[in-house]
Each structure stands twice: as structure tokens, then as C-alpha cells.
Amino acid sequence: MTDVIDPAPNPHASAEEVRAAYADPKLANVLYHDWEAGTYDEKWSISYDERCISYATDVFNAVAGEQGQPYPTAMELGSGTGFFLLNLMQGGVIKKGSVTDLSPGMVQVALRNAEKLGLDVDGRVADAERIPYDDNSFDLVVGHAVLHHIPDVQAAFREVLRVLKPGGRFVFAGEPTRIGDFYARKLGQLTWWLTTNVTKLPALREWRRPQEELDESSRAAALEAVVDLHTFDPSELERTALGAGAVDVKAVTDEFSAALVGWPVRTFEAAVPQEKLTVRWRLFAYHLWLRLSAVDKKLLSKVLPRELFYNVMITGTKPAAPTEL
Ligand SMILES: C[S@@+](CC[C@H](N)C(=O)[O-])C[C@H]1O[C@@H](n2cnc3c(N)ncnc32)[C@H](O)[C@@H]1O
Incomplete structure (x- = not known):
């Protein structure tokens, strides 16, 4: 492993740094995610209990077995x-x-979460295009919602294969498909516009978030456009991994009706005051999403082309070491 000291978090970027970030996606990623790290789990309803354990393992098993x-x-x-x-x-x-x-x-918060859970985890600040670990170090490399932020995805796959042991597997999940991202964004924009305008009506004033919070969300959305670099066609993503030297490559997609309903629901939830979202509403939204995901998996995935679904995941392996004759 490379022996360097990791940089410290910078959750309060200067205006000058933010300006520079608009022309530098990697700097934008560091500033945006350093700023988000402390509140990220809450914002995305991330937990470390049965709900997210079964989500993560189901996603992993769906593509890698x-x-x-x-x-x-x-x-x-x-x-x-x-x-x-x-x-x-x-x-x-x-x-x-x-x-x-x-x-x-993010590394700091992840290590803190691991410690609270009593898990055997270490951590490094690392760019996916230049991973600071030795060749043949790991049995598995995983990622969730990261590939679409990396400028050179094939370089990242090459690095993943370098640090994997021969025969080792990679699994990347939670990436947006090209078509899925298009309809999710459109639905999100429409929901944001409707909610923030309808709640201007005096009768619905209690449902309106303070203007400065709405402005902050809009500024974050503008920076999000800088950090989100790619959407993926499943077959093209497979070719990228194969081109980097992976074998047994397979991409799988999921969430169609769950995304068509889920994106407007999530955007609505972000546009209204949090205290308006009762436990009953949250449970209703979660169970609706679970039911629609099951319909997508059991029915729609059998009849619709895979490109239509919102999420793409991909797995593959590093070629096994040649056996000596
Ligand atoms: C959308 S977040 C996903 C975080 C987490 N995997 C999850 O699913 O909750 C994307 C993460 O990728 C990181 N990231 C962006 N570009 C990266 C790069 N070039 N190398 C490594 N990580 C990167 C960001 O800092 C951020 O924490």
C-alpha cells in the first residue's frame, strides 16, 4: 500500500474553490461530498439495519449470485x-x-460508522483512477453509485482489475441508465416545480420550505450537474469492462415502475418541510416502493428491454492466473 498521509476533509469550501470546481469535476466531487458527508445518511435515508442490509445483499446477489x-x-x-x-x-x-x-x-464518516457497528474496516482517500493499493490485494471490489462520477470509467476498471487477486470479482451497482436518468430527471424537475409553486398558495403556506433552504437546494442541484458525468447503456458498460481486461462480464438492470413513482416521491419529500412527513407517510412510501420493485423484478423485467430500467449493475472477474505446465 502507498505510504502517504490522507488529506483532511474540507466541508466549508471558499467561493473561489467552488468557482474552480465548475471546471474540475474531481474537485467538484471532493467539495460537494465533503460538504454532504455529515448529513448524507439522513438525506438518503441510509441505515445499517435490516432494511438496508437486505437491500444491499439482494442487489449484490441479483448480479453476482x-x-x-x-x-x-x-x-x-x-x-x-x-x-x-x-x-x-x-x-x-x-x-x-x-x-x-x-x-x-466521506472516508471519515464511513470509518466512524464501521466503528459504531464493530466491523473490521480500514479506509483510505482514493481516486478510482489511481487506487493506492498494491496489485492482487483483494478478493472483491464493490461500488454503489460511483461509476457515473468518474471521468475515465475504463481507467477505473483497469485499476480495479489490478488490485483484484486473479479470479477476484467486482460488483458495481446503483448506476443510472441513459433512458432511466432521462425520465427520472424530467419527473423530478416537474415535481419540484409543481410542489414549490403550489405551496406558494396562502392555504398551503405551511407546506412551503423557507426560501433560503429552497435556494440552497437549487445551488446543490447545480453542482450535482457538475459531479454527475455519465449515464450508461448496459451493453456499452459491458464493453467498457471487457475492454479493460475483465472476463465473465454481465450487466443487469432493475427498477422501472419503482423509479417512475420513486423519483417524484423523493423530490416531493425534499421540497416540503421535513416535519410534514409523518412516520405513516414514510412507511407508505417505502412499502409502495417495495411492491413496485417486486413487480419490476417478477414481471416487467421479463417483458421490457433492459435499457428501460433506471438502475444498472455490473459484475465481472479478473482472469485467473495461468496454471504452470
Ligand atoms: C453518489 S455518492 C455514493 C456514495 C455511496 N457509495 C452510496 O451509495 O451511498 C458517490 C461517491 O463517489 C465518490 N467519488 C466521486 N468521484 C470519485 C473518484 N474519482 N474516485 C473515488 N470516489 C469518487 C464521491 O466522493 C461520493 O462519495
């Missing part, structure tokens, strides 16, 4: 607060884990 579990060592790229890796560890998929992220703030 259960063979090979538990993986003795695994590393996560773009771990954020540790949602994917820590829940996979709790679900018995991984024994020992390493979290990495471009944002020092």
Missing part, C-alpha cells in the same frame, strides 16, 4: 458513508473491508 461468499477481503470505491460495504459485511457477504473515497469527509 451467492457463490464465493463470504469474500475474505473486499474494498469499496466511492464508499461514501459506507452504505454498500458495511451493509454487505453485516449481511455476511464480506469478512474484512476497506472503504475508499475521493472525499476525505
